[in-house]
Amino acid sequence: MAFESVKETTESRIREVALGTGELKVGGENVLAFHLFEGEMPNRPLIAVEVYDYYPEEWSDAVKEPLADVLSDPVAWAKKAQDEWGADLIALRLKSTDPKGMDRSLEEAVETVKAVVDAVNIPVMIYGSEDVEKDGEVMKAVAAACEGKNVIIGPALEDNYKTIGAAAIGYNHTVAAKTPIDVNLAKQLNILLSNLGVDTEKILIDPTTGALGYGLEYTYSVMERLKIAALRQDDSMTQMPLIADVGTEVWKAKEAKTPASEEPLWGDEKKRGVIWEIVTATALLMAGADIVIMRHPDAIKAVRKVIDNMLS
Amino acid sequence: MALSGLDIFKLLPKTNCGECNLPTCLAFAMKLAGGQAKLEDCPYVSDEAKAALADAAAPPIRGITVGKGDKQFKIGEELVLFRHEKRFINPTAMGVRVSDAMTEDELKSAVEKAKSDSWERVGQRLEVKLLAVKCETGEAGKFTSCLETIKGMCDLAIMLMTDDAEIMKAAVDVVGDLNPLLYCATAENLDSMGALAKEKGLPLVIRGEGLSSLAEISEKAMAMDLKDLVLDPGTRKLKDTFEALTAIRRAALISKFKPFGFPTIALPCEETDDLFFEGASAAVYIAKYADIVVLSNPEAWMHYPLQVEIQNIYTDPQKPMAVDSKFYEIGTPGPDSPVLVTTNFSLTYFIVSGEIESSKVDSWLGIVDSEGQSVLTAWAAGKFVPETIAKFINTSGIAEKVNHRKLIIPGYVAQISGELDEELPEWEILIGPREASDIPVYLRNYVSAGS
Numbered sequence: 001m002a003f004e005s006v007k008e009t010t011e012s013r014i015r016e017v018a019l020g021t022g023e024l025k026v027g028g029e030n031v032l033a034f035h036l037f038e039g040e041m042p043n044r045p046l047i048a049v050e051v052y053d054y055y056p057e058e059w060s061d062a063v064k065e066p067l068a069d070v071l072s073d074p075v076a077w078a079k080k081a082q083d084e085w086g087a088d089l090i091a092l093r094l095k096s097t098d099p100k101g102m103d104r105s106l107e108e109a110v111e112t113v114k115a116v117v118d119a120v121n122i123p124v125m126i127y128g129s130e131d132v133e134k135d136g137e138v139m140k141a142v143a144a145a146c147e148g149k150n151v152i153i154g155p156a157l158e159d160n161y162k163t164i165g166a167a168a169i170g171y172n173h174t175v176a177a178k179t180p181i182d183v184n185l186a187k188q189l190n191i192l193l194s195n196l197g198v199d200t201e202k203i204l205i206d207p208t209t210g211a212l213g214y215g216l217e218y219t220y221s222v223m224e225r226l227k228i229a230a231l232r233q234d235d236s237m238t239q240m241p242l243i244a245d246v247g248t249e250v251w252k253a254k255e256a257k258t259p260a261s262e263e264p265l266w267g268d269e270k271k272r273g274v275i276w277e278i279v280t281a282t283a284l285l286m287a288g289a290d291i292v293i294m295r296h297p298d299a300i301k302a303v304r305k306v307i308d309n310m311l312s
Numbered sequence: 313m314a315l316s317g318l319d320i321f322k323l324l325p326k327t328n329c330g331e332c333n334l335p336t337c338l339a340f341a342m343k344l345a346g347g348q349a350k351l352e353d354c355p356y357v358s359d360e361a362k363a364a365l366a367d368a369a370a371p372p373i374r375g376i377t378v379g380k381g382d383k384q385f386k387i388g389e390e391l392v393l394f395r396h397e398k399r400f401i402n403p404t405a406m407g408v409r410v411s412d413a414m415t416e417d418e419l420k421s422a423v424e425k426a427k428s429d430s431w432e433r434v435g436q437r438l439e440v441k442l443l444a445v446k447c448e449t450g451e452a453g454k455f456t457s458c459l460e461t462i463k464g465m466c467d468l469a470i471m472l473m474t475d476d477a478e479i480m481k482a483a484v485d486v487v488g489d490l491n492p493l494l495y496c497a498t499a500e501n502l503d504s505m506g507a508l509a510k511e512k513g514l515p516l517v518i519r520g521e522g523l524s525s526l527a528e529i530s531e532k533a534m535a536m537d538l539k540d541l542v543l544d545p546g547t548r549k550l551k552d553t554f555e556a557l558t559a560i561r562r563a564a565l566i567s568k569f570k571p572f573g574f575p576t577i578a579l580p581c582e583e584t585d586d587l588f589f590e591g592a593s594a595a596v597y598i599a600k601y602a603d604i605v606v607l608s609n610p611e612a613w614m615h616y617p618l619q620v621e622i623q624n625i626y627t628d629p630q631k632p633m634a635v636d637s638k639f640y641e642i643g644t645p646g647p648d649s650p651v652l653v654t655t656n657f658s659l660t661y662f663i664v665s666g667e668i669e670s671s672k673v674d675s676w677l678g679i680v681d682s683e684g685q686s687v688l689t690a691w692a693a694g695k696f697v698p699e700t701i702a703k704f705i706n707t708s709g710i711a712e713k714v715n716h717r718k719l720i721i722p723g724y725v726a727q728i729s730g731e732l733d734e735e736l737p738e739w740e741i742l743i744g745p746r747e748a749s750d751i752p753v754y755l756r757n758y759v760s761a762g763s
Contacts, residue, residue, distance in 0.1 A: 002524045003524040003527040221395055
């Protein structure tokens, strides 16, 4: 007698969100991650490749080395991500605008954004420095400068969602809404944004990412719970695609950067860092991430292989 | 699935003899259902009733022990599909594949590495638990001499990998006393392999060619009265293995499908030659339902991250992980170094200590026992308040280690500084940043202001 698997089907779906101005879409699935035996994922989970707007001196050599030729040039970096690493989109981080750091001006930020957006033909998401006030100003300027490009701007937080949401509405962009690892807070910010007038099909959820060993389990479970609420309870305000912000969090972890000479029991640091990023990204894809933001080319390659294999 | 009192009553003798110290069989049945009596208290219960009751009390996925002594481990007994519902119970056991085709030096070096794959993290010991020894030569002599070498070197649990029951028998003669896991019985060799496992009382992996054939083999194995089974769906592609493991877990928990009520094994080592992809595949299987995962190599750079994933996934979602309450030396602090305090939630500790490290300012970091809560939660719950902080400082011995009396507290609890001042009159209370990411700037300013 042939074994019959338990199938859990649903009428509910994750919203399909169009990115950029081309064909690329994210979301649309009616199943938990890769459960293709009982439903469909009409759009692939996407890999967004990180590009920073300044030379990140403080990064460890393990991840600076493979990026050495582009680290000081965001445009070259973005093009390489698109042409050589197969990025689905670019995640441009305007970290240098942070008032507590380099405090670069709005004009400089806009210049970088325009240069990157014009240089690539894939969609771009633009994240500020997560300074509540400065991000509001920066995103207003960025939204205006990118009119007609449908970029993703963010992260919209509880304290600046009005400014960033309004900028997105004004220039017809998509918003990433970020809340601190909590299902209800994520829902609430989506409600606030949609009350403000942001189209629910132009919102992505960034539930905050804990890297492997640094709260991965919290992000993992919040993502699973958001997806279960979206698909099995038909909860409209959780039906936005999910972003996992992997690269930045992973490469902060000391286990990803400490050399083997200091921690011989941890083994080769270059490969260890790559695996740290692969495991974080893969676990969160399994929890339901629709976009993973990544950094190291080798990790990107392996995670793409996971997605290809799962969808084959 | 638990039986009701009435279900149990039907299985009892119904003589109301009273020898169980209860007046009637019905009363006894009710007590049994409530877990307040034991079946053995009834001297007349039938074997049939015993079997039915034991069956009803059994967990939906059987727990199985592999290995012997300090290094034995248990797998199975899982009750849920998602970790937020209830804690996953027995962590995935990681294995390393070695083979009798390796030279003696290669083998020894791999075993040594597997032995040293052991790390302490947040008070837990993370380690490789299994050596999967594969017979690739097809020669019993080679296989057994390889096992002799391993037996002389370590007490890690062993999985014996051969489809040939004769070779397996020879191997069991060498390491059978170590409670090895036998890999594996298939549709072709179940009779002989199953008989060997039964005779020696050893756990056995059964391998199907997909789920229907696996279910069939499992039913036959259960009919042979084999109890300690581990399931290998025989899939060798990430997508197929993930789907099979999910189907098995669901069948066991949702449909109570007995043939799949056993732990599972995944072998990414047999699925790919690309090490990064092998690691990624293992990451999938740890999250999605493999109880044993065997890798092709013992490299620490690959195992340590996966062990941390296991620790993360199997953490109790209701109970935050906590680190020990004491002063931690970040870098090599001396008498002039800054003194900071925070709570013992493991994430708080990791993030704060990481930021102090990246500031390159050697510091003393005091961790106050806040029952694993983060700063704001602990403050609200009365676990990170002036009294507890003062008590910690006064009993920690930090006053003898530093020649200053400046104490930095998290910015989120700035409001307690006045009261803490009163509790610690000798100390000057400084208010640190609210966010850990601002610690490096704060500490650098602290140092330059002091010098």
